[in-house]
Amino acid sequence: xxxxxxxxxxxxxxxxxxxDWKFEGPSAPYFxxxxxxxYKAEGLNVTIDSGPGSVAGIARIAAGTYPIGFFDINSLARxxxxxxxxxxxxxxxxxxxxxxxxxxxxxxNINKPKDLEGKVLGAPPPDGAWAQWGAFTKVNGIDPSxxxxxxxxxxxxxxxxxxxxxxxxxxxxxxxxxxxxTKGIPEKDIKVMLLNDHGLVLxxxxxxxxxxxxxxxxxxxxxFVRATIKGIxxxxxxxxxxxxxxxxxxxxxxxxxxxxxxxxxxxxxxxTDWVKANGVGGIDEKRMLEAIEQLDVSSPFKNAKPKPADLxxxxxxxxxxxxxx
Numbered sequence: 001x002x003x004x005x006x007x008x009x010x011x012x013x014x015x016x017x018x019x020d021w022k023f024e025g026p027s028a029p030y031f032x033x034x035x036x037x038x039y040k041a042e043g044l045n046v047t048i049d050s051g052p053g054s055v056a057g058i059a060r061i062a063a064g065t066y067p068i069g070f071f072d073i074n075s076l077a078r079x080x081x082x083x084x085x086x087x088x089x090x091x092x093x094x095x096x097x098x099x100x101x102x103x104x105x106x107x108x109n110i111n112k113p114k115d116l117e118g119k120v121l122g123a124p125p126p127d128g129a130w131a132q133w134g135a136f137t138k139v140n141g142i143d144p145s146x147x148x149x150x151x152x153x154x155x156x157x158x159x160x161x162x163x164x165x166x167x168x169x170x171x172x173x174x175x176x177x178x179x180x181x182t183k184g185i186p187e188k189d190i191k192v193m194l195l196n197d198h199g200l201v202l203x204x205x206x207x208x209x210x211x212x213x214x215x216x217x218x219x220x221x222x223x224f225v226r227a228t229i230k231g232i233x234x235x236x237x238x239x240x241x242x243x244x245x246x247x248x249x250x251x252x253x254x255x256x257x258x259x260x261x262x263x264x265x266x267x268x269x270x271x272t273d274w275v276k277a278n279g280v281g282g283i284d285e286k287r288m289l290e291a292i293e294q295l296d297v298s299s300p301f302k303n304a305k306p307k308p309a310d311l312x313x314x315x316x317x318x319x320x321x322x323x324x325x
Contacts, residue, residue: 012045013220018061018069020054020205023250025262026174026269030070031245033231042223053154054128054172054205062086067213068224070094072128073206074295077311081301087211091316092225092281094232095204095269097196100129103176104168105161106189113140113198122152122166129170132195132202134298139199158183174264178257194268202291203283204269206312214316222316229280229323236271236325239263271325279323283312 019027030048033039039046051057054072058079061069073090080087102121104110110119113136123130137144150166158179160166169176173192180190196202207225214221235242243259250258274284288308296305317323 011043012040013043013217014045014047015039015068015220015224016047016049016066017224018049018051018057018066018071020051020057020070020072021175022050023246024175024253025243025246025258025260026265028239028242028246028262029228029231029235031231031249032234032242033227035245035248036231036234038227038230039224042227044220044223044227046224053126055126055131058088058208061208061210062088064210064213067210067217068207068221070205070207072098073203073208073311074098074131074291075128076206076208077292077295077301077306078131078299080306080310081303084303087310088208089211089214089313090206090208090311091214091221091313092207092228093203093283093312094206094281095265096272096275097194097269098128098202098204099172099174099265099269100132100195100200100202100204101171101173101176102129102168102193102195103161103171103173103180104191104193105180105185106191107164108167108191110168110191110193113142113193116168117143117146119167120148120150120165122150122157122160122169124154124157124170125151127154127170129172129195132200132294132298133170135200135294136195136198136298138297139294173268174261177264178261182254182257200291200294201287202294203288209316214313218316222318225281225316226318226322229318232270232280233325235262236266239266276325279320280325281317281323282314282320283308288312 055075057071060066157169161169162183239262247255285308
């Protein structure tokens with residue numbers, strides 16, 4: 001299942017890649033790399049599939065259902081703690097700053113973290129942003145007993161907020177913001193509180209690989225990473241062209257909304273000041289150590305706290321000069 005399959009006619013390696021979610025604006029870099037032939041130039045015939053969320057899909061990588069995928073590195077730390085026999089690792093950081101956020105509407109009057117006290121927070125239990133609640137409340141001095149948390153499903157999250165059934169929700173910023181906008185909520189009334197703007201130093205979604213596959217196919221993994229970085233750089237330079245690659249695969253989507261969603265993710269998640277200075281794909285080990293400590297606050301590790309090298313393997317990254325924007 002994990003071995004790469006080769007086609008004698010094309011000499012291309014077939015590679016299944018799992019996204020975290022639907023074919024939306026932020027998935028543009030992968031489709032750009034596909035459409036511009038970057039994967040093909042690396043000898044890869046890449047198939048891109050949608051996913052079940054930034055948490056649940058990690059099990060697909062561990063099982064080998066997909067050898068490579070795009071999921072939340074914080075959830076990977078938790079997964080490895082619960083499954084020490086499945087040493088999945090990230091090989092490329094994509095969201096240098098996660099999209100984890102608390103989203104509200106102006107009428108809820110939530111302008112700072114402490115304002116959540118006395119409010120109703122809607123949180124899907126599997127949500128990556130909700131998983132950081134413990135550390136977020138601690139660093140911001142929030143009394144969690146003063147916040148009523150309501151477990152809700154992903155499909156009803158934004159509708160419940162729009163209808164006033166909850167005062168705020170945990171969500172990916174660029175998902176909730178534009179989902180609310182399409183429901184008629186004026187954009188000026190949508191309030192997004194990125195957790196990393198309020199005391200957290202976490203990383204976000206990353207490219208992660210099945211360990212057996214990586215060991216058997218290092219050139220395939222390195223080629224995928226190199227091509228994906230090119231796709232991110234091209235998308236950053238020309239998002240208007242990049243969004244066309246998404247729209248070809250999601251004709252029911254609103255191009256204007258998806259372009260705005262893409263631009264928001266590029267600004268807030270893909271291309272931070274650190275990425276501008278250091279290039280796409282890597283991590284700062286000191287920051288990762290601090291992030292691991294914050295994860296331990298939200299939900300203490302059962303086993304020994306992971307080291308950065310347990311979660312992230314930089315050996316597949318191309319040289320720094322190839323990763324500059």
